[in-house]
Amino acid sequence: MSESIAAARNLPPLNEQAYRRRRRMKGLRDDLTSFWFLLPILAVFVVLFLVPLVQTLMFSFTDFNGYSMNMNWVGLENYKKVFSDSSTLQGLGFTILYAIVVMVGVTVIAIPLAVVLNRKFVGRNFVRSLFFFFSVPSLAIMGMVWKYIFSPMQTGVVNSVLSVFGIGPVPWLSNSKLAQFCVIFIAIWAQIGWHATLYLAFLQAIPADLYEQATVDGANKLQQFVHITLPQLMPGIVTSTFLLMSGGLKVYDLPFTMTKGGPGYSTYTVTQSIIQQGIGQSQYGIGSALAVLFFIATGVVVFLQMGISNLISRRFQ
Amino acid sequence: MKFNKTIKTALAAIAAGAMLFPLAACGGGSSADSGKIKLSYLSWNNEQMSKPYIDEFEKENPDVEIDFSYSPPTPEYIQTLQTRLVGNQAPDVFVITSENKTDLMDNGYVKDLTDEPFMKNISQANKDFVSRDGKVYGMSTSSWASGIVYNKDLLKKVGVSEPPATWDEFLALCKKLKNAGITPYLETVADGLSRIPDAFQGAIFAKNGVDVTKLATKDKQTPGADEKEAVKAWMEIYEQGLVTRDTVGISGDDMKTQFVNGQVAMICTGPWDFGTFQEASGLNWGYAQMPALDKDHENYAQGSPSPGLAIYSKLSGDKLKAAEKFLTFMSSKKALEMSSKEGNAITVEGFDSSVIDQFKDVYAKNVQTGKYYLNTNFYKNPDVLNTALQAETQQLVQGQITVDQWAKNVDQKMAAAQ
Amino acid sequence: MSNATDDTKTVESKGSKGSGMNFTTRRRIGSAVTSVVMIVIALLCAVPLWYIFINTFKTIPDMAANPLGLPKQWTFANYVNAFETVPIVRSLINTVIVTFFGVAIQVIVGALAAYGMILRKSVFTAGVGAILMVAFVVPAQSTLIPLYRMEAQAGLVNTFAGLIIIYLGGAVFCYFLTVGYMRSLPFELIEAARIDGAGPLRIFWNIVMPLIRPILTTVVVFQTMGTWNDFMNANVFLSSSDLRTIVLQVYNAVGQFSTDWPSFMTITVLALLPVLIFFVICQKWIVSGLVAGSVKG
Secondary structure, eight states, rough: OHHHHHHHSSOOOHHHHHHHHHHEEEEHHHHHHHHHHHHHHHHHHHHIIHHHHHHHHHHHHHHSSSSSSSOOOOHHHHHHHHHHHHHHHHHHHHHHHHHHHHHHHHHHHHHHHHHHHHHHTTTHHHHHHHHTTTTOOOOHHHHHHHHHHHHHHHTTTHHHHHTTTTTTOOOOOGGGHHHHHHHHHHHHHHHHHHHHHHHHHTTSSSSSSHHHHHHHOOOOHHHHHIIIIIHHTTHHHHHHHHHHHHHHHHHOOHHHHTTTOSSSSTTTTTTHHIIIIIISSSSSSHHHHHHHHHHHHHHHHHHHHHHHHHHHHHOOO | HHHHHHHHHHHHHHHHHHHHHHHHHHTTTOOOOTTTEEEEESHHHHHHHHHHHHHHHHOOOOOOOEEEEEOOOHHHHHHHHHHHHHHHHHSSSEEEEEEEHHHHHHTTTTTTOOGGGGGGGHHHHHHHTTTOOOOOOOOOOOEEEEEEEHHHHHHHHTTTTSOOSSSSHHHHHHHHHHTTTOOOOOOOOOSOOOOOOOHHHHHHHHHHTTGGGGGGGGGSSSHHHHHHHHHHHHHHHHTTTSSSSGGGGGHHHHHHHHHHHOSSSSEEOOOHHHHHHHHHHTTEEEEEEOSSSSSOOOOOOOEEEEEEEEBBBOOHHHHHHHHHHHHHHHTSSSHHHHHHHOOOEEETTOOOOOOGGGGHIIIIIIIIIOEEOOGTTTOOOOOHOOOOOOOOHHHHHTSOOOOHHHHHHHHHHHHHTO | OOOOTTTTHHHHHHHTTTTOOHHHHHHHHHHHHHHHHHHHHHHHHHHHHHHHHHHTTSSSSHHOOSSOOOOSSSHHHHHHHHHHOHHHHHHHHHHHHHHHHHHHHHHHHHHHHHHHHOOSSSSSHHHHHHHHHHHGSOOGGGGHHHHHHHHHHHHOOTHHHHHHHHHHHHHHHHHHHHHHHHTTTTTTHHHHHHTTOOOHHIIIIIIHHHTTHHHHHHHHHHHHHHHHOOOOHHHHHHHGGGGOOOHHHHHBOOOOOOOHHHHHHHHHHHHHHHHHHHHHHHHHHHTOOHHHHHOOO
C-alpha cells in the first residue's frame, strides 16, 4: 500500500530491472529489520508459552499426578475421561454464557463511558480514577465485599435498599439463575473502567478534523458518534473484544471466590474443572488433557471472533 | 519534549535500579553463616505466628537455623508445596493435612515417624489422621470440634438456658423460637455440607463399630450412601421450614455477622470464631455440644485433628537430625503452652489445654475424647468428595434433588475419580 | 494542542466565534450536568471500594454491626497493627523492584514487536502474529509446573530475576494492544520519517514511541496493576520471607477457617495506595492528543 508508493517516491526507477532489484533488496532489508524487532518477543513466547505448552501436551498423554515425575504413558485415556465427566460439560455452558454476556455488556457500556470521560467536566480525573480502580483490589477481598452486598438475607445491602420499596428479600446468591446474574454483573462492573480507559486511548488517535468537518456539515452529537467515533474505534473494539473473549473463556477466580461454582453447578467453569482435577485431585494428566482441549476450543472461538470483527471493521472503513 | 525527558528519567532509574538489583536479590536468605545447619520450613501459619516458635527453637538449638517460608491455607499452600516438591525444591519440614496427605504418602515424600520418640504422647485420633497401614507420617498436636453457638439472651426469651442434647429436641426448640418471632438457626452450605450430618455420622459409625480409618482402603468409595441417614435427619430442619434455604448463598462471614448482631439465636461453627464473639460487646453467648441424632447415639461433633508437621523423606544426616529436633521442640511442653495460648485445643497426652470458659464443655467431651468426625478425612480423593458434596448439597437444599439422588450423585463422582 | 475528540472544546471555540455567549452557556450547563451525573454514578459504583476503605477504621464487631456507615469510634489500631506485624516498607520496596523491571521490559519488548509487525507485511510477520495469539488462550495455571521446573533447573526460583522473567509473558499482551493501536495510526507519519532516511531504531524511538504514548501509558498502568497485585506467581516462585511482595503480606490475614478481614483490608489499602497515586499521575498521558496535532496540518 502506502509503502510501495513511498518506495517509488524515494527511488525513481532508472529502468525496470534496477527498480525491481532495489525493491527486492529493500524488501529483504525490511524483513530483516522487522525480524530483529520481533526477536525478543519470540524468545519470550518460546520460553514462557511454547515450551510449557508442549510439556502440558506431553503430560496429557500420561498419568502424571502432579507430585511425582515418574509417570506412565496412557495414550488417549485422559481425553476419554474428560468427555465422560458431566461436570465439565456443565461448566462449559456457564463459561460460554459468561464470556459472551460479559463481552457484550462491557463493550456496550465502556464505549459511551469513554466518550464521556474524554469530555471536559469538573471532577473528570476523579471519576476516571474511580472507574479504573474497580478491578484493582484482589478478588479475595472483592468477593467478600460482594457476597455481603448480594447477601440473600434481609440485611444484605441490595436487599435492604429494595426493602425500602417493599421488594424482597431477593435470594441473590442462593438461586442458581440469580447467582449467575450476580457473577456476570460483578465481572462487567469490574472491567468497564479498564476497557473505558483503553477506548479512551484509542479515542486519541481519531483526527480532530473529522469532528470539525462533521460539525460544519451540521451533524449532531449522535450522528457524529455513529458515523465517526464508532467506525474509527474499530481497531479498539477488535482489541477489547478479543481480550474480553479470551479472558472470559478462561475465567476462574471470580465465580470461584463468589460461589465456588455453586449453587449446584450453576457457576462452575471449565478452568475451575482444569484446576480442580489437575491440582486438587492430583490428576494432572486429566487436567492437562482438559487444558489442551480447552486451549484448542478457545483458540478456534477467539480466531473466529477475530476474523468476524476484522471483517466488520473493514466494512466500516 | 516532555515525554522524552520522562523516558530519559526512566532509563536513568533503570540503570540505578540495575545496580541495586543484585544486592536486593541477594538479600534473600543466602547469607547464612556456614557453621549452622540450615533447615527449610514451609508453613501455612504466617510469619508473625510462626516466629515465636522459631526464635525459641533457635535459642535452644544454636547450631540450627530455620529458613522459614509461608503460603496461606489451603489451596494456595497445597499448590506451593506441590510445585516445590515436583520442582525438586522440597522444604525439609512442612505441613501435612487432609487435602494433601494421600498425595504426599502415595508419592513417598513424607518420612515415617511411627517410632520417633516425639510421637509417644501424640493422641491416637491425631495419629490416625495422617497414617496409613499403621505407619504415621505427621505430627499433629491439636484438634478442633464444632458446636452450636447460641445467644443466651434470645434463648432466655423462650425460657431455655442452653441448646438441648438431641436433634428432635433441637428442632422443637427451633420451632419455639420461630413462633416467638426469633430466627432460630443459621448455617452455611455455600462451601460444602453442613456440619450437622458429620456429627450424626460420627456417632452412627461409632455405634456400629465401624473402623473409620479403613474407609479409604475400600475398593468402592460410597460416602454418599454411608451418610444418607444422617443427611436425611439433618434435612428435617429444612423440611419443617425452621431454617431458610438461602443458606446456599450465605457465607460463613455473613452467618457470623447475623449472630453478632443478635439477628439469629443459634449458629453452627467452630472455635476459630470465638475471638469475634468475645470482642463483641454485649453479646452473651455460649458454645454447646452438637445435638445427637437420637437418644441411642452419642453427641459427636464435626471436627478434625489440626494439620500436622511432616519431614521430607529424602533428608539424611545432620539435616534429618535437625528436623527431628524441630519436631521434638514443637511437641515440647513449652511449644504446646504457646500453642494453647493461641487458642488451640491441645490433644497431646499429659497436657491440659487452658481453654476459654465457653469452650470447656466441648473441649472435655469431644476434643479430648476424640469424639469428632469429618467425612473428607476418611475417604479417598478428599478434594473430589469436597467438590461433589458442595455442589450436590446445594442442589439438595434448593429442593432440586432428593436425599437418595444426593447420595447416588456423590458416589458417582467418587467412582468416576477412581 | 487540542484534544483529538474533545468535541466540547472544538464546538465551544466554533460557538464563541459564531453565535456567542448563548451557546457557550448551554455548553457550560451541559458540562455541569455531566459532572453531577458522572460523579454520582461513579460514587454509586464505588460502594465496594468505600466498604473496604471505611472498614479499616473499625473493629471486627463494629464492622459486623455497621458495615457501610462511618465508624462509631475511629480506630487506627488496624494500621498500627499492620506496621508492627508486617514489614510493609520492605515488601513495598520488593514490589517496586519486581514491578518496575517486569513492566519496563515487557512494555519495551511488546512495543518493539508491534513496530516490527507494522513495518513489514510478509508471510513471516503474519505467521508470528497468529502464533502470538496462542499466548492468550493458555490458562496460566496449566503451565505453572513446567515453568517452575524450568526455573528451578536454571536456579532462578526464589529470586527477583526469576519472577521478573515470569512476568515477561505480559509482553505479548503489550504487543497485542500496541499493534492494534498502531494500526489505527496514520501510517504517513512513519513513512515520512523513513523517507527522511532515519534508521529503524531512531524512527522507533523518536517517532513511533511518542505517537503511541496513549496506549503505552494505558498498557503500563494496566500491567503495573497486574504485576503489583499478582499473588499466584509471587506465592509460588518466591519462598524467602525477605523477598515477599506486598500482596503476599495481604494474605497474612488468611487462616484455615476464617480470615481477619480488617487486617486484610488494611494491608490491601496500604498496598494499593501507591498504585492509585501512580494511576492519577499517569492518566494525563493517556489523553493528550499528539496524533491530532500532527495530522491536522
